[in-house]
Amino acid sequence: MTSTVPTYALYGEHTQSLVPDSLHCESIPMRSRHYDWEIKPHRHELFMQILYIRSGSADIHFDAREFHVNGPCMLVVPAFFAHGFRFSSNVDGSVVTVVTQHMEHLLAPTPELVACFGSAQVLHWPMGQPSPAARSLEHLLEEFDTPGPWRLVALETLLRLVLVMLAREVGVRTAQELGVRPSRAMQHVQSFKAMLNQCFREQRDIGYYAEHLGITPTQLNRVCRDALGQSALEVVHNRLVMEAKRDLAYSSLSIKEIAIALGFSDPGYFSRFFTRQTQYSPTDFRVLARERLAQDRGIAARAAADPA
Numbered sequence: 232m233t234s235t236v237p238t239y240a241l242y243g244e245h246t247q248s249l250v251p252d253s254l255h256c257e258s259i260p261m262r263s264r265h266y267d268w269e270i271k272p273h274r275h276e277l278f279m280q281i282l283y284i285r286s287g288s289a290d291i292h293f294d295a296r297e298f299h300v301n302g303p304c305m306l307v308v309p310a311f312f313a314h315g316f317r318f319s320s321n322v323d324g325s326v327v328t329v330v331t332q333h334m335e336h337l338l339a340p341t342p343e344l345v346a347c348f349g350s351a352q353v354l355h356w357p358m359g360q361p362s363p364a365a366r367s368l369e370h371l372l373e374e375f376d377t378p379g380p381w382r383l384v385a386l387e388t389l390l391r392l393v394l395v396m397l398a399r400e401v402g403v404r405t406a407q408e409l410g411v412r413p414s415r416a417m418q419h420v421q422s423f424k425a426m427l428n429q430c431f432r433e434q435r436d437i438g439y440y441a442e443h444l445g446i447t448p449t450q451l452n453r454v455c456r457d458a459l460g461q462s463a464l465e466v467v468h469n470r471l472v473m474e475a476k477r478d479l480a481y482s483s484l485s486i487k488e489i490a491i492a493l494g495f496s497d498p499g500y501f502s503r504f505f506t507r508q509t510q511y512s513p514t515d516f517r518v519l520a521r522e523r524l525a526q527d528r529g530i531a532a533r534a535a536a537d538p539a
Contacts, residue, residue, distance in 0.1 A: 253333035272315035282306040287322030307352040347398040364396035434494040480520035
């Protein structure tokens, strides 16, 4: 079953962006209308999602479970969970996509909060009585759509508030536990990814991760291929490349400093590794990424100056 469910960045996008954004927000109609209001079952390797339905309805597919929801409601979709939707054509709502690593970073001082987002959830509230989580999410969406000074700080603060409000409601209000638990193989993949996020800079071999998971390297490769379409080593390499891309795009570190920070004792080997993985040299990638970022900032600034 796992090998037949595609893994996407965002639905319908088969490739990652040049430098993956930690947070993405868009309206539900913006994407789903292009697919006749149906988002077929798929999963995300790197992201968790919060689906916010203000009004309208949706038929929800979570792994083998199917059920119907009416707005207003919110759904929490953890990484790796197969999910699909068929929305009513009058649906109004938004999807907030958060890189799991970024969420874990924001909530690092309180790991019990992270645990609240390890299973699929749906939250309902009476029409006309928006929940604290919904009100917080509306503020996040407004900031995302109307960028202003210190936008990144504002977005991280609002996202942390949304996550806290959601966690409170999951723990206190009547949250419908969907009863969807990852398979044993998927649990291994989740644990592997969590370990990798903690120690990828140490460049441990696959045997290290397999031993700590209580499985063999062969089993780890098999569950990674089934769930992600990649070998365990490819997952490790992709994690290193993602961090290298961020450092090259956003930091002022030299290429040698980036190589050392990522566990490469030889900057020349790092350059060859990065080029092999991305088809760009680190220097060329840095130039291209910063050009793209400058273009994006210019577009955002013009939109803020002329909202019409």
